Amino acid sequence: MDIEITFINKSFDKNNSSVVIFQKNAIPNYAETVVAWHVIKNCGYDWKHKFVYPMDFYAGAKDSYGNVSDLKLATNGQKWEVNYSDSGNTLQLSTVNAASTNEVEIKNNLTKGAIDTQIYRGGKLIASKTGVSPKEKAAFEFQPYIYIGVSSKAEEGLAMNSAILSAPFTKISLHGITRANLVMTGGGIGVNATPYKFELVPVI
Structure with a gap:
């Protein structure tokens, strides 16, 4: 069954940052190209972006x-x-x-x-x-995990270089999920800024 995910921006981002989602090949030591699968752009505070993770x-x-x-x-x-x-x-x-x-x-x-x-x-x-x-x-080999983070340089469908991949990304498990909200928090500017955080909240 496909997994329905709703990304929700609850962050205090002030840079109109893009959010990139990707998977990694689970085969150890296999040097494949990591591709930006889904890039969410211009999603403002309290706005949502729905996408589907197909099993096929x-x-x-x-x-x-x-x-x-x-x-x-x-x-x-x-x-x-x-x-x-x-x-x-x-x-x-x-x-x-x-x-x-x-x-x-x-x-x-x-x-x-x-x-x-x-x-x-x-x-x-x-x-x-x-x-x-x-x-x-x-x-x-793909396991039921996605990686998500903030990047200004990742482009959907293109390879991500080492500079992009050096940014912090959060590993999200999709085990047992059919519908969920993916909530982004954190951000801001100056001394009050906090790291971005991503949390998957199942929807029943």
Whole structure:
């Protein structure tokens, strides 16, 4: 079941800051690109912004010629492959499962040319691994957590660099949640300023 989340700005922010939401690949030591999945802009004090965290996600790929595949509904345990065919490159479900039932893999089966692999959630890019060489693969595992924080430089759908990721982000668990308010507090200027705080409040 998809999770309905209502972001509520209860902070004393005076910089009209943007709020960025993203996920991390749970596979240890896996160097994928962290993408700004959802960016909330111009949401004033006591204003709300509703969004949905879908349980379904989709796999896609881009080849070295700039061609982009259609998106494939993916589930954990699947391996997808970029193959060459008489009509050109294709993204197909493999007859072999992924190495783990908790992850989705996208393998480059081409003889030449690196690919970029992509995962979408709710129609928006949430993770990417670029430059996957022939016979190599990317693997993605997502646990029910999101990360949220304030950033003036993150752009939705684009990679976040180390400078952006060095800012404080709050890890939010979505375990057992179907509807919730995500409340932002803190902020302000001068000696009265306090760190931003994010709290997920379930709605029954």
